[in-house]
Amino acid sequence: MAITIKDVSREAGVSIATVSKVLNGDFSKVSDDTRARIQRIADELSYRPNMLARGLVSQKFNMIGLIIPDISNPYYAEMSRGMTDEALRFGYHAMINNTDEMHERELTCIRTMASFNVGGLVLVGNVNTAQENIQLIKSLRIPYMSVENYQDGMENCVYVDDFRGSYQAVEHLIKRGHKEIAYITGYGTLHAPYDQRLQGYEQAMADHDLPVNPYLLECGGYNLETGYKKTLQLLGRNIPFTAIACGNDLIALGAFQAIREHKLSVPRDISLVGYDDVYLSVMLEPRLTTVRQPAYEIGVHAIRLLLERIEKKPGTEKNKCFVPNLIERDTVSFRI
Amino acid sequence: MAITIKDVSREAGVSIATVSKVLNGDFSKVSDDTRARIQRIADELSYRPNMLARGLVSQKFNMIGLIIPDISNPYYAEMSRGMTDEALRFGYHAMINNTDEMHERELTCIRTMASFNVGGLVLVGNVNTAQENIQLIKSLRIPYMSVENYQDGMENCVYVDDFRGSYQAVEHLIKRGHKEIAYITGYGTLHAPYDQRLQGYEQAMADHDLPVNPYLLECGGYNLETGYKKTLQLLGRNIPFTAIACGNDLIALGAFQAIREHKLSVPRDISLVGYDDVYLSVMLEPRLTTVRQPAYEIGVHAIRLLLERIEKKPGTEKNKCFVPNLIERDTVSFRI
DNA sequence: TGTCAGTAGATAAACGTTTTACCCCAGAAA
DNA sequence: TTTCTGGGGTAAAACGTTTATCTACTGACA
Numbered sequence: 247m248a249i250t251i252k253d254v255s256r257e258a259g260v261s262i263a264t265v266s267k268v269l270n271g272d273f274s275k276v277s278d279d280t281r282a283r284i285q286r287i288a289d290e291l292s293y294r295p296n297m298l299a300r301g302l303v304s305q306k307f308n309m310i311g312l313i314i315p316d317i318s319n320p321y322y323a324e325m326s327r328g329m330t331d332e333a334l335r336f337g338y339h340a341m342i343n344n345t346d347e348m349h350e351r352e353l354t355c356i357r358t359m360a361s362f363n364v365g366g367l368v369l370v371g372n373v374n375t376a377q378e379n380i381q382l383i384k385s386l387r388i389p390y391m392s393v394e395n396y397q398d399g400m401e402n403c404v405y406v407d408d409f410r411g412s413y414q415a416v417e418h419l420i421k422r423g424h425k426e427i428a429y430i431t432g433y434g435t436l437h438a439p440y441d442q443r444l445q446g447y448e449q450a451m452a453d454h455d456l457p458v459n460p461y462l463l464e465c466g467g468y469n470l471e472t473g474y475k476k477t478l479q480l481l482g483r484n485i486p487f488t489a490i491a492c493g494n495d496l497i498a499l500g501a502f503q504a505i506r507e508h509k510l511s512v513p514r515d516i517s518l519v520g521y522d523d524v525y526l527s528v529m530l531e532p533r534l535t536t537v538r539q540p541a542y543e544i545g546v547h548a549i550r551l552l553l554e555r556i557e558k559k560p561g562t563e564k565n566k567c568f569v570p571n572l573i574e575r576d577t578v579s580f581r582i
Numbered sequence: 583m584a585i586t587i588k589d590v591s592r593e594a595g596v597s598i599a600t601v602s603k604v605l606n607g608d609f610s611k612v613s614d615d616t617r618a619r620i621q622r623i624a625d626e627l628s629y630r631p632n633m634l635a636r637g638l639v640s641q642k643f644n645m646i647g648l649i650i651p652d653i654s655n656p657y658y659a660e661m662s663r664g665m666t667d668e669a670l671r672f673g674y675h676a677m678i679n680n681t682d683e684m685h686e687r688e689l690t691c692i693r694t695m696a697s698f699n700v701g702g703l704v705l706v707g708n709v710n711t712a713q714e715n716i717q718l719i720k721s722l723r724i725p726y727m728s729v730e731n732y733q734d735g736m737e738n739c740v741y742v743d744d745f746r747g748s749y750q751a752v753e754h755l756i757k758r759g760h761k762e763i764a765y766i767t768g769y770g771t772l773h774a775p776y777d778q779r780l781q782g783y784e785q786a787m788a789d790h791d792l793p794v795n796p797y798l799l800e801c802g803g804y805n806l807e808t809g810y811k812k813t814l815q816l817l818g819r820n821i822p823f824t825a826i827a828c829g830n831d832l833i834a835l836g837a838f839q840a841i842r843e844h845k846l847s848v849p850r851d852i853s854l855v856g857y858d859d860v861y862l863s864v865m866l867e868p869r870l871t872t873v874r875q876p877a878y879e880i881g882v883h884a885i886r887l888l889l890e891r892i893e894k895k896p897g898t899e900k901n902k903c904f905v906p907n908l909i910e911r912d913t914v915s916f917r918i
Numbered sequence: 919t920g921t922c923a924g925t926a927g928a929t930a931a932a933c934g935t936t937t938t939a940c941c942c943c944a945g946a947a948a
Numbered sequence: 949t950t951t952c953t954g955g956g957g958t959a960a961a962a963c964g965t966t967t968a969t970c971t972a973c974t975g976a977c978a
Contacts, residue, residue, distance in 0.1 A: 248696070248722070250934060261958050266936060275956055298638045299934035302963045303772040306936095307634065309677070309698075316663070322702045330653070330680060339694065341645070344666060358675065358872075360584070362645075364825045386584070439851040470861075493756040499865045506867070525806075529835045533843070543653075586964060597928050602966060611926055635964035639933045 249293045271365035311359035312342045313373040320524045328545025349375045361384045364554045389555040391548045403565040404548045411537040411570030412446025415519045423581030424489040473500020495524040505580030513579035518578035532576030585629045646676045647695035651707040664881025685711045696722045702892045725891040727884045739901040740884045747784025747873040747906030752853045757915030760825040767829035768804030809836020825853035831860040849915035870910030
């Protein structure tokens with residue numbers, strides 16, 4: 247059906263081996279004449295090599311697998327864009343899979359992608375099960391990069407210093423006079439050792455001699471609903487608080503909605519700080535104060551390092567850590 | 583390196599042909615005994631067939647190509663989620679490519695995906711070049727679905743009745759007393775015949791005996807910047823208007839920002855209506871009145887129809903048209 | 919006994935590449 | 949004349965499947 251290398255070779259009057267060599271840029275044993283002819287004919291027929299055949303024989307399939315919690319989360323969408331753009335720059339393509347942070351799906355996804363002979367894998371998020379996933383990936387001997395789930399001693403990680411980002415956010419609240427600060431996170435379980443953002447919160451509180459009230463800690467998923475529902479719960483209890491630090495912007499947006507429905511005002515009654523700097527968060531009125539993570543650049547960098555590993559280039563960096571920075575906008579008020 | 587069908591066959595003491603048949607569910611000429619043994623062993627070795635080899639020989643590669651303007655646009659991100667979810671339900675996987683509506687990239691993308699032997703292609707957006715792209719896809723004999731670029735006489739389309747949606751939005755403004763209504767669209771050129779949204783605007787105006795002032799028509803891209811800049815331009819001219827109908831929500835959000843910076847209020851001074859109902863648009867204060875397009879369902883449906891075509895099932899529908907509906911929220915005021 | 923039908927499975931070709939080893943020829947050197 | 953060398957290729961194996969055809973055996977029946 248499609249044009250194959252055979253068609254080109256027949257047309258050019260040479261063997262398919264010669265065509266293959268020429269089109270792969272190996273001119274070592276080919277006359278200029280033949281080379282030019284092959285290239286011209288391949289062009290005329292607009293021949294494109296069958297990637298499956300190539301991948302099968304050479305074990306090099308220019309496809310990388312992206313394992314992502316949820317592409318409809320704007321933060322991950324942005325990161326995906328960075329990844330696909332950078333991959334394409336090097337002739338690689340991407341297949342994408344959403345896991346919704348479900349471990350079963352993560353594992354089958356890894357296996358599936360392996361059966362597609364992907365050249366490499368990027369594992370995004372899913373911190374709590376990352377170790378196990380990585381174990382599987384290693385056992386399949388697939389080059390990989392792990393994004394946003396760094397823990398001590400790991401390598402092949404691209405991550406943001408969440409502790410620091412969260413610390414900055416909470417300290418910002420404290421410096422503006424807030425003392426009772428609630429925290430809503432996306433992790434299913436509270437106080438998990440890997441929740442660097444929560445630890446940043448706790449450390450900031452401790453460093454300023456403020457107690458952490460466990461009744462002001464809520465957890466759910468990294469989405470609007472969690473922000474909305476958990477804020478309603480917080481508001482429903484009789485424990486006073488003047489600010490909420492959120493695990494991400496989506497949670498903050500949900501919280502915002504809940505606060506508004508409670509006829510309270512942001513930031514007059516309750517201050518709010520998000521995390522991620524999703525690009526729509528600037529549209530909120532008042533504009534959301536948040537911690538910026540450079541999603542696009544993170545994606546780009548993850549692919550860059552992955553390609554180094556796939557193509558076995560030396561590669562200087564074991565890991566890459568991005569430094570988040572607080573974006574002060576309008577959702578944090580002064581308290582005296 | 584990885585477990586192959588040979589390993590399974592050796593272990594089970596049968597030929598690879600038998601293993602292949604059993605694992606593909608064809609038990610016609612296999613004893614129960616052998617069948618069970620093969621299945622057990624394949625399981626024990628956690629064998630997974632090499633998709634490249636399978637795809638190469640059987641010309642069935644469970645991969646579909648998604649050609650999308652920009653995955654970081656939340657509307658497309660949502661749609662992509664619908665597509666990947668539905669594909670996965672049927673054992674298909676997705677490779678994704680962003681085109682930024684650039685024709686060159688669309689064409690190379692189609693060719694590339696063809697060389698990956700994708701089973702089918704979904705072409706999203708890119709209305710102005712859709713015909714040409716589809717021509718190419720057809721010449722490559724790849725089953726496809728075209729999303730959001732329906733024109734008379736086409737088939738394999740999933741689309742939303744943009745004319746109707748836009749008409750509703752503008753009529754809503756008119757019924758609330760607005761007469762000078764600006765329109766900002768994303769198309770590069772104005773009055774393109776394929777801009778159904780613009781036509782809906784014009785028709786609604788005409789049906790209510792309102793003139794269309796060409797100085798109130800602006801076009802750019804479907805993004806924040808366009809909304810922002812074009813609104814600034816509109817505001818800078820001395821032509822009065824009381825409302826803006828926007829080509830999509832992103833444009834509306836940009837417009838919103840511009841209006842705010844101009845120290846004007848939405849909806850008191852200027853009313854605003856968007857298009858898409860991006861799920862963050864509800865977070866705006868005031869909440870954006872917009873036209874809802876069911877992005878996720880559109881994605882699901884596109885894949886469903888594509889799979890019918892790939893697997894040559896009868897398939898009742900030639901096209902699928904979704905009906906948009908106006909979501910009345912808080913950005914449109916009454917004028918007397 | 920010979921044959922026919924059915925069962926259970928094996929053999930081998932094919933898919934479209936890449937890659938390694940080999941071949942043939944012309945001219946140079948010995 | 950023989951031997952070597954390098955240029956310009958070719959032939960064939962290999963990758964891991966699917967699938968059409970082929971075979972060996974077992975009973976049953978005429």
